[in-house]
Amino acid sequence: MNTAVHPSQSRRELWLFLLFALVVIGAGIGLRDPWPADEPRFALSAKQMVESGNWLVPHRGHEIYADKPPAFMAMQAVAFELTRSWRIAFLLPSLLAALGTLLLVYDLARRLWDRRAGLYAGVALLCVFQFVYQAKRAQIDPTVTFFITLANYGLLRHFIVGPNWRMYWLGCFAAGLGVITKGVGVLALLMFVPYIFARCLHWNGVASTQNSAWRWAGGFAAFLAAIGLWLVPLGLAVWLDPSPDYQAYLNDILFKQTAARYTDSWDHQQPPWYFIGVIASGWLPLWLTWFGTVPAWARALKARDARVLLPLAWAVLVIAFFSIPAGKRDMYIMPALPMVALACAPFLPAIVETRWFRALALLVLVALGAVLAGAGLHAWSGHWKFANDLAEQRGFGGGAALWGLLIALGAWLLLCAAWFRFARASRGLVAGLAGLWLLWGVWASPLLNDSSSARGLMHDAGGIIGPDAELGLVAWKEQNLLFADRKAAEFGFVKPAHLQLGEAIRWQEAKPDSRWVFVLADAMAPCIDQVKARYVGHANRREWWLFRSDAVADACRGGNVPAPRKEVDAEAE
Structure with a gap:
């Protein structure tokens, strides 16, 4: 019996496999923005490469970003030049x-x-x-x-x-x-x-x-x-x-x-x-x-x-x-x-055709499906206080869409287990995982985007200050500068937050009527009066505020901001 495979069949198998991989991995591209911890800093550096023309030394704001070589950010910048869409390019x-x-x-x-x-x-x-x-x-x-x-x-x-x-x-x-x-x-x-x-x-x-x-x-x-x-x-x-x-x-x-970094790791x-x-x-x-x-x-x-x-x-x-x-x-x-x-x-x-592996594949499908569907149903019922509190903090309201996603993911895996059953459990595992990643890409990406990317937060900040105001950033994260709806002033990233705040106050005092400062809540005391400041929202496990010059305490005017007992960690995520 001739078991040789014609080259055209091999090529067809390869192209079908690559198409399958493209769908699984590519699902969701264009539906979300960069999410912390690392995505916003790379996308920000790439964006600044395009804007400045300096592709050799990456920057984060006006500071040089020295943690990684620029090659990956340059690839993102090239992708943007080809697609003209950061949602795709990054x-x-x-x-x-x-x-x-x-x-x-x-x-x-x-x-x-x-x-x-x-x-x-x-x-x-x-x-x-x-x-x-x-x-x-x-x-x-x-x-x-x-x-x-x-x-x-x-x-x-x-x-x-x-x-x-x-x-x-x-x-x-x-x-x-x-x-x-x-x-x-x-x-x-x-x-x-x-x-x-x-x-x-x-x-x-x-x-x-x-x-x-x-x-x-x-x-x-x-x-x-x-x-x-x-x-x-x-x-x-x-x-x-x-x-x-x-x-x-x-x-x-x-x-x-x-x-x-290898011999003396610090994080x-x-x-x-x-x-x-x-x-x-x-x-x-x-x-x-x-x-x-x-x-x-x-x-x-x-x-x-x-x-x-x-x-x-x-x-x-x-x-x-x-x-x-x-x-x-x-x-x-x-x-x-x-x-x-x-x-x-x-x-x-x-x-993959052995009985023991098919049993393990079926077990993975059933166990993972049951956990996801069970967690979604339990949270949807309102009996899982921790999950519902977390959904509220992340801006999902009652969390119905989030719990619906978990239920759908679990249901798909259980459906694959029921459809393929023991005899074809290996194929069922491939189908189940492929469907899981497809649902994650097209459903979870847009669902989680505003709370994860800070796009919604920065949109709200822009709405508060109005289209003609200037914006400064203190104790900011990369996603804040990346998604600011206007060119924002920043006063360093790795610089201690109290020194950033001092520079921001002096910058604001030059045009007190039109300049607002966007600041991390932990960096406000003792200089900024929260009663006179405007609360923007919660994003990326942080609280963010806006203030004008009238919210600055008298003792801090001129940028005289005292150093805190515990410095705000700008790099922590």
């Missing part, structure tokens, strides 16, 4: 990066094993909660995951499928692009560790190369060339304009935000075992297959199969790398996901 890089990552994993699994393994690797990755959740957000991590996966793709095509020096150079160049997107892009080069191990011990499938020292060195040159695309122009800019701000930025981005403190919990929740349902893939991995490693060793060992090294420092966030290990899915790929077709 999410477009993540969408394209996710689709690119899926394509790379599919093609690499196809080359290492067969077309079926490629399709299962792609679908498995698309089903992972963390992958889709991050792909539907405007974080840097999906983009750096793409560049790291592209680097792994090139390296593995050389190390295993090869030798293929062009792919090797591409992999090293992609690792450099990962570095200028987020410093951890260099982790792609950890693939050399299992490769050298496998080559020295003559594992099966490792490509052999001889008399190629200059070609190996070419990879290092490609890596540096990619980094130089940003670092050389930056160095020239600092040399031509050796201002203290640029000097501080160069030192901050090259040292403080890389080695110093997001977590224990060494933190990522175990992240994998248990965020990597569902992929890790459910490990009951079958772990024994299969053991057999493959015993058979000295480099196709399994290299991606799997690399993923373990990445997770170990991020487990060492005290500072950890769930998305840090996202770049390891594609290689884990790749290592699972050849074993998935058999595993």
